[in-house]
Amino acid sequence: MATELSALPVRAESNTLRTFEEKLRHHLDERLQVRTRFAPLGATRALLVSPADRDRAKGLVIDDRATAAERVYVYVHVAAHIALGHNIPLVTIVESEDAEGADEMKHDLAERLARSMWWRGADAEIAASLPAVLTSRVLRSLLAWRGTRALTRWALMGIRALAYRTGIVRALERSAATAWLGEALCVAAVVSAAPQLASGGRGGGR
Amino acid sequence: MRIQDTERVSRAVQTLRGTRSLDGLVDRLFDITEGSLALDRATLHRIARGQTRVARAIDTPQDCIRLYFALMIVGCEEDVPVETVVEEGHAILAGFVGDPLAALVFRDLSATLPKLRDRSALKAYLEEGLRIWLPS
Numbered sequence: 001m002a003t004e005l006s007a008l009p010v011r012a013e014s015n016t017l018r019t020f021e022e023k024l025r026h027h028l029d030e031r032l033q034v035r036t037r038f039a040p041l042g043a044t045r046a047l048l049v050s051p052a053d054r055d056r057a058k059g060l061v062i063d064d065r066a067t068a069a070e071r072v073y074v075y076v077h078v079a080a081h082i083a084l085g086h087n088i089p090l091v092t093i094v095e096s097e098d099a100e101g102a103d104e105m106k107h108d109l110a111e112r113l114a115r116s117m118w119w120r121g122a123d124a125e126i127a128a129s130l131p132a133v134l135t136s137r138v139l140r141s142l143l144a145w146r147g148t149r150a151l152t153r154w155a156l157m158g159i160r161a162l163a164y165r166t167g168i169v170r171a172l173e174r175s176a177a178t179a180w181l182g183e184a185l186c187v188a189a190v191v192s193a194a195p196q197l198a199s200g201g202r203g204g205g206r
Numbered sequence: 207m208r209i210q211d212t213e214r215v216s217r218a219v220q221t222l223r224g225t226r227s228l229d230g231l232v233d234r235l236f237d238i239t240e241g242s243l244a245l246d247r248a249t250l251h252r253i254a255r256g257q258t259r260v261a262r263a264i265d266t267p268q269d270c271i272r273l274y275f276a277l278m279i280v281g282c283e284e285d286v287p288v289e290t291v292v293e294e295g296h297a298i299l300a301g302f303v304g305d306p307l308a309a310l311v312f313r314d315l316s317a318t319l320p321k322l323r324d325r326s327a328l329k330a331y332l333e334e335g336l337r338i339w340l341p342s
Binding site for chain 1: 310311313314317318321322324326327329330331333334335337338339
């Protein structure tokens with residue numbers, strides 16, 4: 001059977017990002033009845049299997065090579081599919097690179113809604129579990145294009161490294177500034193892994 | 207439930223079990239379905255040998271569908287080619303529950319399969335399919 005998260009390969013990923021991913025996964029489970037598992041899926045990124053009985057939990061299988069940032073994107077995208085009513089009983093949604101025909105249209109719609117949900121523009125179930133920093137227009141503009149995105153991420157990581165090295169993080173522990181920095185880094189990591197979430201249009205200026 | 211084409215179902219089971227003995231197959235089926243399969247060992251043997259028209263202990267279509275998913279998972283584990291797993295799985299389901307319900311379940315697989323390009327993705331899909339048909 002598919003593995004639990006603890007069996008996934010350990011990567012050098014930020015704890016804040018992993019915590020955020022876990023929080024979102026639990027939110028999906030509790031509010032949308034989506035049980036997530038991890039398994040090797042080859043060329044497929046994820047599968048959402050919907051049972052015949054709507055009262056039963058849906059099953060989401062994600063490729064076990066996906067990073068925490070990629071998993072966060074899949075959760076938001078799946079929440080968008082569910083909000084659009086694509087989870088018809090006994091119909092499986094397959095997330096892969098080469099969707100065609102009706103599938104492509106469904107995925108495009110979900111992509112657009114996911115982008116809106118991500119930047120907290122849609123009043124969706126998942127919005128409450130997303131970082132508050134997503135309402136920042138400045139951050140959104142900085143992450144819209146590949147060049148500024150890379151630069152922003154680099155700058156945020158630099159600030160974090162400096163804050164740790166100088167001991168500022170310890171002094172400002174639990175302050176709004178450190179929370180903002182952590183959240184901004186998470187958001188930058190997710191948008192870098194899934195540029196389609198960037199607000200600069202399709203592909204997010206890839 | 208009345209098995210509609212005992213010979214075809216038997217052939218499908220024989221193909222999907224690969225190199226496993228009948229007892230080994232039954233053990234694995236009970237294991238995969240977490241003991242939820244309301245089917246005794248002797249009946250499974252008779253189904254596999256094509257010697258029964260009525261699977262006495264299979265009372266519900268849900269049990270048939272669980273058995274269908276479990277047999278296909280065994281096929282994947284035994285390195286049976288993906289196309290054969292699907293073809294034989296369809297034959298089993300149609301044999302157990304009849305074509306209308308089999309077509310309903312199989313429509314999803316037919317639409318989904320071309321998107322699952324390798325055995326690991328097919329197996330993950332079948333495992334999830336089985337999970338949602340297991341008793342809660």
